Amino acid sequence: MTGDAPGKPHPRNFGAHARLIERYVRARSVVDLPTAVHKSTLAAAERLGLIDRGRIAAGAKADIAVLDLAAVRERATWADPCRYAKGVRHVWINGRQGVADGRTTGARAGRFLLRGR
Numbered sequence: 001m002t003g004d005a006p007g008k009p010h011p012r013n014f015g016a017h018a019r020l021i022e023r024y025v026r027a028r029s030v031v032d033l034p035t036a037v038h039k040s041t042l043a044a045a046e047r048l049g050l051i052d053r054g055r056i057a058a059g060a061k062a063d064i065a066v067l068d069l070a071a072v073r074e075r076a077t078w079a080d081p082c083r084y085a086k087g088v089r090h091v092w093i094n095g096r097q098g099v100a101d102g103r104t105t106g107a108r109a110g111r112f113l114l115r116g117r
Helices: 012-027 033-040 042-048
Strands: 064-067 088-093 096-100
Touching (some): 012 033
Antiparallel strands (some): 064 088, 088 096
């Protein structure tokens, strides 16, 4: 599956978190899985000042990803930077399912976020 982005964005726009799991958790064992999840969720939200993201808790936004950890693979390249990662089974954004059984649903549940919101 290929995403949509103008021009030729950096491949990590589509593959940063998959790369973290594939390369640094599984292949090189440099980072353990709980640390990788923290870096991709709560630590990122806190760094951006997003107070209602990055954790599963009452009052937090329902942004959840379900991964097949053994299948997670980065697919974005410099030649084709808008390729979605493999191994992403389901994704919910603001409580709406954006990926179901590895396929995008077409739901446009995301929105621009402002620091501290």
